[in-house]
Amino acid sequence: MSSSVSAVQRGRAAGRKTAPGPILLMGAPGVGKGTQAKELVKLWGIPQISTGDLLRANVAQDTSLGRVAKEIMGRGELVPDSLVDEMVAVRLQQPDAAKGYILDGFPRTLGQAGWLDGRLAAQPKPLPVVAVSIQVDYNQLLRRITGRRNCPVCQTIYNIYVNPPRRDGFCDVEGAALVQRADDTEQVFKERMRAYAALTAPVVEHYRALGRFAEVNGDRPIAEVAAGIVAAVERLRETA
Ligand code: AP5
Numbered sequence: 001m002s003s004s005v006s007a008v009q010r011g012r013a014a015g016r017k018t019a020p021g022p023i024l025l026m027g028a029p030g031v032g033k034g035t036q037a038k039e040l041v042k043l044w045g046i047p048q049i050s051t052g053d054l055l056r057a058n059v060a061q062d063t064s065l066g067r068v069a070k071e072i073m074g075r076g077e078l079v080p081d082s083l084v085d086e087m088v089a090v091r092l093q094q095p096d097a098a099k100g101y102i103l104d105g106f107p108r109t110l111g112q113a114g115w116l117d118g119r120l121a122a123q124p125k126p127l128p129v130v131a132v133s134i135q136v137d138y139n140q141l142l143r144r145i146t147g148r149r150n151c152p153v154c155q156t157i158y159n160i161y162v163n164p165p166r167r168d169g170f171c172d173v174e175g176a177a178l179v180q181r182a183d184d185t186e187q188v189f190k191e192r193m194r195a196y197a198a199l200t201a202p203v204v205e206h207y208r209a210l211g212r213f214a215e216v217n218g219d220r221p222i223a224e225v226a227a228g229i230v231a232a233v234e235r236l237r238e239t240a
């Protein structure tokens with residue numbers, strides 16, 4: 001996979017004096033949150049915090065959280081707020097999140113948004129949140145979900161239709177056999193879309209109403225989407 005963030009953008013990011021702060025990447029299942037978060041990590045040097053990835057790690061390690069989450073995720077429903085909030089709270093305490101982070105897939109209920117807003121507001125020097133919602137139509141999302149393959153070692157995300165690995169079925173970086181997520185079926189995708197429409201779409205409206213919010217067209221090459229997100233975040237930061 002090619003790197004999508006330009007040298008010019010890297011140079012500008014390196015010259016920034018202020019911390020990037022919390023950035024929320026929002027959008028439907030398969031819209032490209034994880035792909036874009038990895039690009040932004042390279043640019044801003046702040047961590048990606050993906051609640052989906054954290055939950056899958058708990059499932060893989062067979063923790064008590066993972067045992068609860070496994071079946072819920074397999075059905076395409078959302079894990080209860082209290083469990084996800086606690087998991088995020090632990091992750092946010094790690095030192096690498098002090099100057100900012102990219103939240104990928106959190107918050108996705110109004111309850112989670114209220115929890116995050118309250119937590120940020122309680123900080124001595126609150127950093128303003130910037131929220132970016134990525135847009136892709138339903139048929140493209142389905143194609144992205146069913147075509148996705150992941151490296152279980154380095155977490156690189158591929159797509160057999162759009163950005164396949166050089167060697168079919170194996171990671172370009174690690175050489176590991178690629179895997180397909182258990183919830184990347186058409187049936188579970190439909191459930192995830194239902195959960196998104198019912199519970200997460202109102203969260204997008206919440207951040208739109210607060211301001212410092214942008215929509216970005218995700219139906220473009222990965223590099224162009226990344227450039228669109230960077231431009232939106234920089235513009236919103238200037239007006240914050
Ligand atoms: P999660 O892992 O967050 O899944 P999701 O929101 O459904 O999003 P995805 O990870 O499927 O897609 P993505 O937007 O990251 O797209 P990606 O970059 O991979 O959550 C999974 C489950 O965990 C939930 O259903 C729920 O049960 C639970 N959960 C997680 N967070 C929770 C929370 N906060 N509260 C409660 N429960 C929670 O890209 C997709 C594909 O498209 C890839 O193949 C990629 O290569 C390709 N692609 C990306 N960009 C492009 C592009 N520009 N052009 C062409 N192809 C592209």
Ligand code: MG
Pocket residue numbers: 033034035050052104
């Ligand atoms: Mg993801």
